[in-house]
Amino acid sequence: MKALPILKKLLVSVLTALFVSFLTYGLLYISPGDPAELLLTEKMGSMGVQKEVVQRYAEQLGLNKGFLEMYRDWFVNMLHGDLGTSYKTGNPVLTDFLSRLGCSAQLALLSTAISLVLGVGLGILSARRRNGIIDRLTRFFSAVSLSVPSFWLAILFLWIFAMKLGWFPIADYQGIRSLILPGVVMGVSGCAGLIRVTRSGVLDNLSEGYVVTARARGLNDRQVFLGHVLKNVMLPVVTMVTSSLIAHIGGSVIIENIFSLPGVGNFLLRALRSKDFPAILGFVFLMGMIVVVLTTVADLLYLAIDPRVREGMYEKK
Amino acid sequence: MEELLKLDHVSTAFRSRSGLVKAVCDVNFTVAPGQIVGLVGETGCGKSVLGQTILRLLPPGVEQSGRILFQGKDLMTMSEEEIRAVRGKKIAYINQNPTEALNPVLKIGTQLLESLRVCGGLRGGEARRQALEILASLSFDDPEEIMNKYPMELSGGMKQRALTAMAMCGKPPFLIADEPTKGLDALIRGQVIESLEKFVDFTGCSGLIITHDLKFARAMCDTLALMYAGEIVECGPAKKLFSMPKHPYLSALLASMPQNGMHVLKGSSCSLIDMPEGCRFADRCPYADGECRARHPEMRSVGEDRMVRCRRYD
């Protein structure tokens, strides 16, 4: 494997990460409402916050400097692992993030695994029995899973399986037992794309010349499929899995909220509602970093699987 | 003369959005042991479909009929398992368009070793030695290196030779090569001829070579069969066909060759969906009359070893 494309990829990733942080910071900087005032109002009750008190408080928080200066301070601190302190919880943002990452990461992995198994499995089945009953059912299933709002599905499952049947806990977090239901919901609503990509990938590849060559050498259907077609189909699947992981990190905001999970998304939602700026900034930035890392890993995986990408002759979709 | 391969009233048709495409209609010919037969015709005349029909490589849903006798056994009625035992081991097939015919994500070595395992029953070091030997025999300079390359790292001619190498693995007594010179320049065409000749030496096989390239066909083949719109219109020894064409289509094709003045044959081949009732070549034929358009001509013998499908030789 050649080093140059890898280095280039990494460089682009670092640049992207920098820009993500800058953009997040900028967005929050120009958002309306003075955080110092908001905070004081919250601490002291709604009435009678004096201007000078607000000013002093703002200075104390370092909120009265220019934009670039503030960004630079934040950035330098960030490099030292200090993302500020949450207004709301009073903990360092990084600590808050890490303490909630476990739950979210488990959820994202679980739901992606469910998507992957369902998506690739059904995709292959439906392509091999094209226009048969399984194919029709799968296509209907994927249309439904794409269309049904995931938060509604989540509430429905919560109502049926947790409330009516009592199989799963409702509010108190019990580790993996609490993650199964949200994982299934996210897995089901995320598998439509994978089904499509796998199905059309298999169908397209089955009509390729190399399949004829393979069959002409006396390989049976299973050998042709496992030895030749599958590896070609896996390429777009890798991309899909990454984007589904990314989508699950974002989608988890709403699902974590419904299942009241102690995850990153739920915390971020509360921070957004209470305008807890350091927490919002830190969380969005860290989530962005995770996405950048995942995308980079996927790109490298791509390089490892497909010789054409490696030579730069073939741009992935 | 005992035949190795005998096609007996073979027809192939498949459904498309606009109707039933009769790609191959009632084809008969035989190949004797040691003989190389060339199947020539313009693009879209059904010759590639015929090649794939013989090994039943066409996708499901394609309608095939007739008998294809190979060493006395009918390939058409064989079970899937039996025909798999023929593919690669008894009859090798070199697919057209080497760029698409090689799996883009597997190394040449992987694909070659797989062929040796499936067709020759070789594994491990022995397979590797054999693979290198085959590659060397096809005048690859550095077989070791080729084994580690991906198809896209090879040139068109090299891909063609790699494909030939894969077909050689089972040492088959019969070879079908589909358009081995398509899209290659004259220099590489020479290489392909050479590699196919080596193939024949290596395996001692007979073969069917499908091509639109008359020059190449004359260089390679003993016997030629000329196809037009799904059916054979003339067949006989290659030399005689070139020196004394009978069918007007063959005369026109020969006249269109550069060394014969490049007289272009006007018009295009009739649709394979709505066939004319009479002679399929009538619309482009300078000699066609009402009778030609009304009745479809049969193949008839002209001389001892030639057949032609034209009313003028009644």
Place this chain on the structure above:
Amino acid sequence: MKRNKENRSLIVKCGVLAFMLLLIVFSKLLFGRGDVVTTAIANTPPCWQHPFGTDNLGRDLLCRSFIGLRLSLLMAFIMQVICLALGVTIGTVVGYAGGILDKLFVFLQNVILSFPGTVLTLCIMLLLGNGIFSMIVALCIFGWLSYARLIRSRVLTLRQANFIKGEIAIGSSLFRIHFFHIVPNVIRTIIPMFTLMIGHMVLAIAGLSFLGFGVQPPNAEIGLMIQDGMTYIRSAPWMFIFPGLVLAVYSILFNTVGDALQDRFDPHDSVNASKM
């Protein structure tokens, strides 16, 4: 033969969608009377008079579902028109200009895609405040990108296509090439995409409203209604079930029609038997 069958099923699908859209358009006329607070009939389970039941304030859920969807669809349509205009313009310019502009676009695209979708939208909502207008802006920031990416890649591939090269060779103007060859080619992909994206957007609007960031009460909106329903999930589960079902049905319709259009317009995606 096969083609006719496909056409017929496409027409049926479009017909069903058109009928359901008419229901939505005239929902105020058809169902307007049910959207009033009548506490006497609060929390009525589904019955003949109220097929979907009533909510905690006695409003008819069937009426409110349709009225709520009307608002979402209208917003989704406006957003998609904005996204389409932005996306097509930027995609075309970037596709033709190439060079540094194109690199910049790819970079920007990577940056935007680096935020998990909902998170970025929520941040922008925070910036602009809650409400319908800021939701439109926030969702458009993501939405235009899909069109721009599509148009850019189409322009890039078409520029390489032989028939375009031919046009260039015979000296056609860029303008002529664009409007006679590239635009018609691209429209085939845009129409299905537009349909699919409307379905997506309706879901996104409902999601944001569900979280309390989008449409605000007392407006009827599916996401809001589901949120209300969650409060009464034990005593009146129909409050979340039926609005969600209505939303799902419409979303399925848009997706099915979008897919059917894609199959019809983009034949290279569907493998047919004549490919050998």
